Amino acid sequence: MTDGVIATDRRGKVILINSPAEKMLRVPHESVNGKAIIDVLDIADDYQFDNLMGQEAPITLDRSTVNERYILRVNFSVIQRETGFVNGVIAVLHDITDQEKVDQERRDFVSNVSHELRTPLTSMHSYLEALSDGAWQDPDLAPKFLEVTQNETERMIRLVNDLLKLSRMDGGREHLDKSFVNFTDFFNHIIDRFEMMKKDSIKFKRFISKEPVIIEIDEDKIMQVLDNIISNANKYSPDGGQISFFLKKFDNKIEVAISDEGLGIPKEDLDKVFDRFFRVDKARSREMGGTGLGLAIAREVIRAHGGEIWAESNRGKGTTVKFTLPYSELPEDDWE
Ligand SMILES: Nc1ncnc2c1ncn2[C@@H]1O[C@H](COP(=O)(O)OP(=O)(O)O)[C@@H](O)[C@H]1O
Ligand SMILES: [Mg+2]
Structure with a gap:
């Protein structure tokens, strides 16, 4: 205007x-x-x-x-x-409404990052202090305290890596390194990998047709998206829970869905879980080593591909995260 x-x-x-x-x-x-x-x-x-x-x-x-x-x-x-x-x-x-909104988001982001870094640092500081005050000589406590500091360090490294990924995408510096991939195989490989590591008590079920689906994607980035969604499903699955994997092909897009039978996400938070640092339960997410950035990264990647991502949930009855990616039948003459 x-x-x-x-x-x-x-x-x-x-x-x-x-x-x-x-x-x-x-x-x-x-x-x-x-x-x-x-x-x-x-x-x-x-x-x-x-x-x-x-x-x-x-x-x-x-x-x-x-x-x-x-x-x-x-x-x-x-x-x-x-x-x-x-x-x-x-x-x-x-x-200046839009500009003001961007400024506000930037301020919130900096304050969130500082807070997210301070939490593990404060905790490491206390444990290291206790160790140097004599706990290092205690054969029971010392290994436990060291383990805590190690976990916190690892979470900080994950956090900084996630932040770098986001900042590269924000700056538009990260271009997509696209290639043609058979998504059916690609999806199955990733599920195989998780299936090998999963707890016995969790069941995996695939609803994926054998038909090859060739689409053009940045493999590494879409793999990160799937990693984030599947590890969430794993984290939030109860013992005996089932995780279901779906792949559907439409005329101009594919739709991927991953469902779990965990505690679900309250309706009012369904969109917010894709915001940076938003967690339904902060303490619980941190305890499980989460950075609160997994789904935010997923959204950036899916949008950069021209797709959409969203979550559906019935509280107490599990969560389904779905995303789409553009798809078109390969024109025959490309292969002449
Ligand atoms: N499958 C799920 N079931 C229940 N809650 C979920 C699920 N996936 C994501 N969430 C909620 O969304 C939040 C954001 O997810 P994410 O960005 O991956 O962060 P993180 O896993 O590091 O906490 C989580 O903290 C959790 O509250
Ligand atoms: Mg996560």
């Missing part, structure tokens, strides 16, 4: 307002002409017209409602003759 512009006479009454400004302020044209600009902007509590003439820094108007964020920035400049006689003021309004 173009900038809004309001001009006033030398007493601060509005003499001109363009239609973007009317839209931004949500006022009709007729009601504004001749009115004091500080009333039109609704800043009369904080400013008088005389202040605006010396106002060099822009002012920010937060017009957010409960349902919608809406933030405007207003720059003022004085229209002055060479003699110094003031003719009026021009206010330029700019909608």
Whole structure:
């Protein structure tokens, strides 16, 4: 949207307002002409017209409602003759809602990262302190304390690696290294790998037709996506639980689904689990070595491929994570 512009006479009454400004302020044209600009902007509590003439820094108007964020920035400049006689003021309004949102997300991200790093560091610090205070000589405690510090170090390494992956994708620096892959085989191999490591009490069931499905993907990145989703399903599966794997082919896409019979995700959190650092249960996720970034990375990768990812869940009855990837039948003449 173009900038809004309001001009006033030398007493601060509005003499001109363009239609973007009317839209931004949500006022009709007729009601504004001749009115004091500080009333039109609704800043009369904080400013008088005389202040605006010396106002060099822009002012920010937060017009957010409960349902919608809406933030405007207003720059003022004085229209002055060479003699110094003031003719009026021009206010330029700019909608900065989106920019403000990005800034806020960046601030939240930095604060989250700091917090996520501080937690393992604080815990390592206490255990190392206890060890150097004498626990190193205790044959029962020492190995336990060392194990804790090692686990925390490993989680921090995972966290930093995940952060680097995300930051490469954010910068658009990470290009996709695509090649044609038979997704049926690819998917089965990954499931095989998890099947070898899984607990005996968890059952795997595949609903995957043998038919080859050739699609163009970045194999390493899609493997990370599947790793993240399957390890979540594993982590959250109860003893005796079943994990089901589905692969469906449509005209222009494939759909992959992985279902477990774990505790599920509350409805209001189904979208949020793809946000960075969001966990339904922070303590539990950390305890299991989670970084809270697995699904956020998965979403970036799937979107970069032009697909979609989402979660479905009936609380207490398990979770299904689904994603799609674009697919098209290979044109015959490519193989001539
Ligand atoms: N299969 C699942 N069942 C229940 N909750 C899940 C499942 N997968 C993900 N979640 C929830 O989503 C959150 C985010 O997942 P993820 O980004 O992989 O982070 P992490 O696994 O490191 O905690 C998890 O902390 C958990 O609360
Ligand atoms: Mg995870």
